[in-house]
Amino acid sequence: MIGLIAATAAGRRTAERLCGAWPDTRRYEGPAAAALPRAFAECDAIVCFLAVGATVRLLAPLLGGKRSDPGVVCVDEALRYAVPVLGAHAGGANELARRVALALGGEPVITTASDAAGCVALDEFGADLGFVPEPGSDLAPVGAAILSGERVTLTADAAWPLPPLPPNVVSGQPEPGVPAIIVSDRTGLSDCVSPFGSSGPAVVYRPRSLVVGIGASRGVPAAEVSALIHEALTDAGLSPCSVRLAATVDLKADEAGLLAAVRARDWPLTVFPAAELAVVPVPNPSETVRAAVGTPSVAEAAALLAARGADGGDAPGALGHTTAPAELSNPDSPGGPGEPELVVAKRVSAHATVAVARARPRGRLAIVGIGPGARDLMTPRAAAELRRASVVVGLDQYVDQVADLLRPGTTVLATGLGHERERAATAVSEAAAGRAVALIGSGDAGVYAMGSPALELADETIDVVSVPGVTASLAAAALLGAPLGHDHALISLSDLHTPWEAIERRITAVARADLVACFYNPASGERSWPLRKALSILAACRPPETPVGWVRDASRPGEAVSATTLAAFDPSGVDMRTLVIVGSSRSAMVAGRMVTPREYRWAAPS
Ligand code: SAH
Numbered sequence: 001m002i003g004l005i006a007a008t009a010a011g012r013r014t015a016e017r018l019c020g021a022w023p024d025t026r027r028y029e030g031p032a033a034a035a036l037p038r039a040f041a042e043c044d045a046i047v048c049f050l051a052v053g054a055t056v057r058l059l060a061p062l063l064g065g066k067r068s069d070p071g072v073v074c075v076d077e078a079l080r081y082a083v084p085v086l087g088a089h090a091g092g093a094n095e096l097a098r099r100v101a102l103a104l105g106g107e108p109v110i111t112t113a114s115d116a117a118g119c120v121a122l123d124e125f126g127a128d129l130g131f132v133p134e135p136g137s138d139l140a141p142v143g144a145a146i147l148s149g150e151r152v153t154l155t156a157d158a159a160w161p162l163p164p165l166p167p168n169v170v171s172g173q174p175e176p177g178v179p180a181i182i183v184s185d186r187t188g189l190s191d192c193v194s195p196f197g198s199s200g201p202a203v204v205y206r207p208r209s210l211v212v213g214i215g216a217s218r219g220v221p222a223a224e225v226s227a228l229i230h231e232a233l234t235d236a237g238l239s240p241c242s243v244r245l246a247a248t249v250d251l252k253a254d255e256a257g258l259l260a261a262v263r264a265r266d267w268p269l270t271v272f273p274a275a276e277l278a279v280v281p282v283p284n285p286s287e288t289v290r291a292a293v294g295t296p297s298v299a300e301a302a303a304l305l306a307a308r309g310a311d312g313g314d315a316p317g318a319l320g321h322t323t324a325p326a327e328l329s330n331p332d333s334p335g336g337p338g339e340p341e342l343v344v345a346k347r348v349s350a351h352a353t354v355a356v357a358r359a360r361p362r363g364r365l366a367i368v369g370i371g372p373g374a375r376d377l378m379t380p381r382a383a384a385e386l387r388r389a390s391v392v393v394g395l396d397q398y399v400d401q402v403a404d405l406l407r408p409g410t411t412v413l414a415t416g417l418g419h420e421r422e423r424a425a426t427a428v429s430e431a432a433a434g435r436a437v438a439l440i441g442s443g444d445a446g447v448y449a450m451g452s453p454a455l456e457l458a459d460e461t462i463d464v465v466s467v468p469g470v471t472a473s474l475a476a477a478a479l480l481g482a483p484l485g486h487d488h489a490l491i492s493l494s495d496l497h498t499p500w501e502a503i504e505r506r507i508t509a510v511a512r513a514d515l516v517a518c519f520y521n522p523a524s525g526e527r528s529w530p531l532r533k534a535l536s537i538l539a540a541c542r543p544p545e546t547p548v549g550w551v552r553d554a555s556r557p558g559e560a561v562s563a564t565t566l567a568a569f570d571p572s573g574v575d576m577r578t579l580v581i582v583g584s585s586r587s588a589m590v591a592g593r594m595v596t597p598r599e600y601r602w603a604a605p606s
Contacts, residue, residue, distance in 0.1 A: 001025070002096070003039030003046045003070075007032045010077055011049025018047070018103065037062055045071040045087075045096050052085055059086060066090050066123070073097045075104065083109040089121045113147050118407050120163045122146075122181075122203055128388075129160060129361075130208035131183065134241060138179075138201030145179040145201070156183035159434025160207060161364040164390040164409035176200065185209045185242030185358065208244035210343070212267070213303025213355045215289070216252055220351035222260035228354045229261065232344045238356060243267055247306035249274050249298045258352075270306050277301035284346045300346050303357035307340030363431035363462040367451045369444040369469020370402055373556035377475065378402075382467045389438035393427040394450075398440050424453035431462040443471040448492050448520055473518040476551035476579040479561045481593030483549060483581045488516035488596075493523070493530040500530070507534050511541040516587060516596050519580040522550075523571065531571040531580065539566050542585040549594045552578040563594050 002025045004015040019025045026043070028035035032050055036058045039046045048055045052074045063069060063086075071091025074083045082100040084093030094115060097108040114121040122143045123133060133139060145152050152169045156162065160183055174180040180202040212229055233240055246262045248255075250271040262269045274294035282304065285296030295301060344356035366385040371377040386392060386405045396414040406412070413426055427439035427450070441449030446466060458464060477484045489510045495503060510517050517538060522531045538546075544567035552560040552575065566582065574580060587596040 001043045001045075003028050003035075003043035004049075005032055005035050005039055005046060006049040007054070008049065008077060011075075014049055014075070014079060014104065015047075018100075021103065033058060040070060043070050045092055046073070047082075047096065047100055048072060048074045049077070050074060051076075052083055055085055071096055073100055075100060075106070079104045080106045081109050082106055084111070088112045088115075089123050114143065117147050117166075119146060119166055119409075120407065125181075125203075126160065126162060126183070126205055126207070129162075130244070131205040132241070134204040134206055134239075137203040139203055141201040142179045142181060142203045150179065151175075152179045152181060154181045154183075157186060158183075158207070158209070158361050159363070160361045161431075161434060161436035162390060163388055163436060164407045164411075166408040169409070174200070174202070181205070183207055185239055186237050187239050188237045206239050206241035207361070208242060209359050209361070210238060210243045211303045211307040211340075211357045211359065212243055212246045213299035213301065213306070213357065214246055214248045214252075214258055214262070215298030215302075215353035216248070216255050216258045217351045218255070220255065220257040222257040222264070224349055225258055225261035225352045225354075226264065228347060228349045228352050229265075232347050232354045232356055236344045236356065238343065240265065244359070245270055245306060247272065247302035249277055249293055249295060249302060251293055252298070270302075272302055272305055277305065280305050282346075283342065297346070299353040299355040300342060300357075303355045304340050304342060307357035307359040361434055363434045364436045365427060365431035365454065365458060365462055365464045366436075366438045367445045367454060367464065367466040368438050368440045369446070369449070369467060369471075370398060370440050370442060371470045372443055372472050372475035372554045373401075377470045377555050379467060379469065382469060385438050385465070385467050386440070389436050391427075391430045391435050391437045392440065393423055393430070393437060394440035395423070395442075398442055402440065420450065420453055424450055424457055427454050428457045428462070431458070441469070443475075444469040447471050447490070472520065472554060472579045473581070475554035476518075476549070476561075476581060479551050479554060479559075480549035480563060480581060481590070481595050483516055483547070483583060483587060483594040483596050484518075485596040485598050486516065486584065486586070487513075488518060488584075489513075490518045490520060491534070492520040493534060494521035495530065503530070504533070504537070507537045511538045514542065514584045514586075516584045517582045519582070521576065522578055522580045523574045524576045528571050528574065531574060535566065535569065535571065535582070538582050542566065542583075546585060547583040547587050547589050547594045548580065549583075550574055550578050550580045554579065563589065563592075 004018060004025055004027045006012040006015040015027050019027050028039045040062045055074050059072060067090050069087050069091055071087035071093030072085050073093050073096050074085050082097040084097045087093045094110055101108040122139050146166060146169060149168045153174050154165060154169050154171050155174055177200045179200050182202060182204045185207055214225060216225060245268045247270045250273050252258055253271045277298060278295035280301035282297040282300040284300060290296040340357045340359050342355060343358045346353050346355045366389060368382045368385045370382055383405055386402055387407050391411045391413060392399060392406060393413045396416055399412055399414040415423055427437050431437045439450050439454055445451045473490060491506055519534060544565060546566040547563055548566055548569045549563040583594060583596055587594060
């Protein structure tokens with residue numbers, strides 16, 4: 001919930017406007033001195049239509065901590081600026097300021113250093129992977145060291161798909177006195193650096209990589225389960241902060257001692273039917289356990305099975321697994337890449353068993369459509385993915401187009417035209433090596449672009465997210481009018497990968513079906529015969545006055561838009577940077593705009 005606080009009539013009017021537009025807002029009436037503390041206690045974020053100074057005075061006695069305080073944004077009386085004054089990152093105030101500025105036509109005033117330098121802020125680093133900086137981490141000094149270009153070491157004990165860090169952050173072991181970033185579920189690795197022992201400042205992230213499997217017999221005391229968990233983690237040098245969840249068999253879902261031990265640690269508990277556990281290959285099966293609960297292993301099998309579905313990521317969709325659950329419990333599937341590892345084999349006490357599995361991080365491939373050209377036709381999500389990636393792969397000219405968006409330290413792997421297979425293979429192998437990769441394409445990256453060659457190569461061990469983009473056909477259609485108002489087909493006239501006979505068969509089908517046709521790759525150099533041929537096939541089935549529109553460089557410098565009829569159209573001016581749209585027999589020019597009617601019989605009001 002976003003609380004809105006206003007002190008003046010103009011502020012109140014704007015607050016009312018925002019409240020009407022955003023469902024997640026609530027206005028706090030009355031004097032700001034009383035309203036702000038109430039909003040501070042109740043809201044995740046606050047927008048104050050109030051001077052920064054006045055807001056700061058009111059906030060001062062309320063401040064708790066970076067992680068718990070709401071983000072606060074001040075907006076000036078003239079609505080020119082939205083200023084995050086509290087909780088820039090953890091409180092979401094930077095993001096909220098951008099959102100408010102966009103809604104009110106003002107500008108966000110971002111003052112956090114990492115944002116100005118384009119680096120990921122350490123308090124947000126790996127947040128979508130479930131990383132949380134360990135309490136006591138030296139966020140400020142390590143952050144300052146990164147921004148001032150000092151040497152900083154990055155030590156990660158697994159290939160996490162991390163966001164990029166600037167080149168002064170070097171991968172390797174911690175060095176005495178050198179600021180360090182450590183990503184590890186092992187306590188030993190961090191013991192050698194401050195605040196855990198040595199002289200340099202350090203930020204330690206605990207990836208949520210571990211799953212504790214627990215078996216128990218009836219009436220097990222909570223203290224016994226708790227002690228066994230503690231010993232298992234401590235002896236193996238594993239941090240309890242890295243435990244993502246506990247797992248057991250469904251028969252034990254109401255076992256009080258087990259539940260109490262898990263609850264005391266605030267871990268979620270996941271349960272599996274015995275039949276699912278029974279097919280998980282484990283090193284220490286027991287026939288006695290099989291006879292009692294129907295699976296030869298509870299602790300080891302539950303830990304391994306739960307770890308297959310847990311990579312520590314929290315972003316829904318973004319890091320979702322593509323492996324079907326049925327496949328997960330296939331006993332024949334060997335432990336390959338992406339398979340969890342049993343880091344603590346079954347440990348036994350009088351009434352309990354415990355085992356610990358480690359989920360393997362998965363590489364991340366984002367297939368990102370950057371739109372037809374203009375920056376404001378690129379989606380915010382595409383921009384966010386470009387900044388999330390540590391490796392960006394694409395055609396050189398497209399990579400150049402987005403270079404200003406990339407964070408410092410991003411590896412750019414650009415190649416020229418004709419290297420599509422190679423680009424796809426590079427992107428997939430970089431993701432398979434555990435990196436966060438963005439493979440970019442113009443328009444939508446899945447439409448005559450890199451999406452399909454990449455996904456033909458990608459296996460189930462990497463996570464894939466696709467960000468749709470505004471295609472050339474949509475951009476061109478918008479410039480021409482509404483030519484895609486009814487059924488239409490996209491056809492590429494490039495016979496580089498498709499035999500011309502197949503292309504011609506499809507054009508004939510489109511002609512017969514009276515579909516609007518969008519021609520991609522309509523010509524190259526002197527090669528205009530495919531378009532001429534395509535037009536003649538369509539002309540056989542639709543009237544000579546059928547409108548034809550074509551757009552060159554839609555939303556790019558030199559954009560050109562034209563429309564004429566099928567009879568009058570001269571394809572010689574069309575090149576590879578053009579998209580041609582031929583109307584159906586129902587399309588028409590209306591006031592100079594190309595329109596394909598929707599043809600619905602609109603329901604009469606009853
Ligand atoms: N993935 C892209 C298509 C790439 S195929 C998309 O979704 O739009 C390349 C062809 O797309 C070009 O030959 C041209 O026909 C068309 N095209 C791409 N961008 C264009 C633009 N800005 N203006 C006009 N046509 C464009």
